[in-house]
Amino acid sequence: MTDAPTTPAPARATRALTVADVSARGSAVLDEVATVVVGMRQPLRLALAAVLAGGHVLFEDVPGLGKTLAARSLATALGLDFRRVQCTPDLLPSDVTGSSVFDPATATFEFRPGPVFAGLLLADEINRTPPKTQSALLEAMAERQVSVDGRTHPLPDPFHVVATSNPVEYEGTYPLPEAQLDRFMVRLAVGYPARDAEVDVLARRLERRQEQASVGRVVDAETLVAMQAGVEAVTVDPDVLAYGVDLAAATRAHRAVEVGASPRGSQALVLVARSLAVLDGRDFVTPEDVKAVAVAALAHRLSLTPQAWASGLAPQAVVQEVLAQVPGPTTARRA
Ligand SMILES: Nc1ncnc2c1ncn2[C@@H]1O[C@H](COP(=O)(O)OP(=O)(O)OP(=O)(O)O)[C@@H](O)[C@H]1O
Numbered sequence: 414m415t416d417a418p419t420t421p422a423p424a425r426a427t428r429a430l431t432v433a434d435v436s437a438r439g440s441a442v443l444d445e446v447a448t449v450v451v452g453m454r455q456p457l458r459l460a461l462a463a464v465l466a467g468g469h470v471l472f473e474d475v476p477g478l479g480k481t482l483a484a485r486s487l488a489t490a491l492g493l494d495f496r497r498v499q500c501t502p503d504l505l506p507s508d509v510t511g512s513s514v515f516d517p518a519t520a521t522f523e524f525r526p527g528p529v530f531a532g533l534l535l536a537d538e539i540n541r542t543p544p545k546t547q548s549a550l551l552e553a554m555a556e557r558q559v560s561v562d563g564r565t566h567p568l569p570d571p572f573h574v575v576a577t578s579n580p581v582e583y584e585g586t587y588p589l590p591e592a593q594l595d596r597f598m599v600r601l602a603v604g605y606p607a608r609d610a611e612v613d614v615l616a617r618r619l620e621r622r623q624e625q626a627s628v629g630r631v632v633d634a635e636t637l638v639a640m641q642a643g644v645e646a647v648t649v650d651p652d653v654l655a656y657g658v659d660l661a662a663a664t665r666a667h668r669a670v671e672v673g674a675s676p677r678g679s680q681a682l683v684l685v686a687r688s689l690a691v692l693d694g695r696d697f698v699t700p701e702d703v704k705a706v707a708v709a710a711l712a713h714r715l716s717l718t719p720q721a722w723a724s725g726l727a728p729q730a731v732v733q734e735v736l737a738q739v740p741g742p743t744t745a746r747r748a
């Protein structure tokens with residue numbers, strides 16, 4: 414068995430962009446995406462913030478709201494080496510990770526990397542594939558490597574997953590358990606467009622005379638890494654950190670919650686809030702930044718009690734309640 418070369422992970426850039434540069438390039442990415450995706454500015458901003466924080470993004474909503482379009486456009490604008498897997502019921506774990514293939518010429522096994530070896534993987538309709546394949550993907554996401562036949566292959570760097578899924582109520586789906594949802598830094602609902610926006614979607618479709626709409630590249634992998642380094646250089650006031658921890662802790666204590674947000678959750682909360690501050694052109698994080706990401710960063714990590722589910726309470730509502738209850742820091746800086 415030979416060790417096939419996999420995409421080498423480039424060293425992390427020593428270059429860090431300034432806050433102003435990250436903000437400018439972030440806006441340019443969002444503006445480019447907005448040339449094809451109508452509305453959705455807020456979820457796309459959070460998605461970019463999560464990528465800048467080094468995380469993976471899940472778009473979850475009912476069919477036909479432009480999730481795939483949004484994920485594909487963001488991927489293209491970020492200029493990362495882009496692969497897509499359509500998560501069908503017959504997709505095997507090795508279709509995602511790759512597998513060892515026998516080469517008769519050399520009488521050895523060669524590792525053929527799967528689509529997960531990409532800068533950005535679009536995992537479309539992730540809850541249509543059975544748990545075994547989901548967990549192969551989610552394991553690769555968490556560990557940033559793939560183990561096949563006892564050999565470990567590191568994934569490229571940067572490596573991000575943007576996944577789409579439909580809500581759990583949909584038939585023929587395999588809901589992701591909370592333990593696996595935890596691997597996504599944010600879960601974003603896209604929502605129905607406003608009336609004018611929907612008219613705009615139709616008008617643009619008629620104007621371009623074809624289904625497919627595409628965006629251009631705005632940054633490349635190296636620039637993205639430098640943007641991430643720029644975000645990493647920003648510190649967070651202790652008060653704001655403590656506020657993030659208090660919010661996560663309050664989800665654990667909530668009466669409707671069986672298992673609340675883990676420290677991975679509070680970490681995601683603060684890291685995405687920091688990216689959001691930088692996208693806004695600030696080198697400090699406010700409690701409002703934390704509030705703005707709380708639902709996206711925490712709601713998908715909560716397991717509610719059966720009674721709460723039965724009463725129709727949504728995890729998003731629990732996070733909103735927690736936001737209303739937990740006092741924010743009074744001394745923190747404001748934007
Ligand atoms: N906000 C929007 N801006 C531009 N086009 C949109 C928007 N919402 C929907 N569309 C259009 O609607 C169609 C469906 O979009 P898309 O395939 O991305 O939906 P989806 O949310 O991924 O659905 P599914 O859950 O069924 O996969 C596409 O033709 C897309 O161009």
Ligand SMILES: [Mg+2]
Nearest residue numbers: 480481537577
């Ligand atoms: Mg789709």
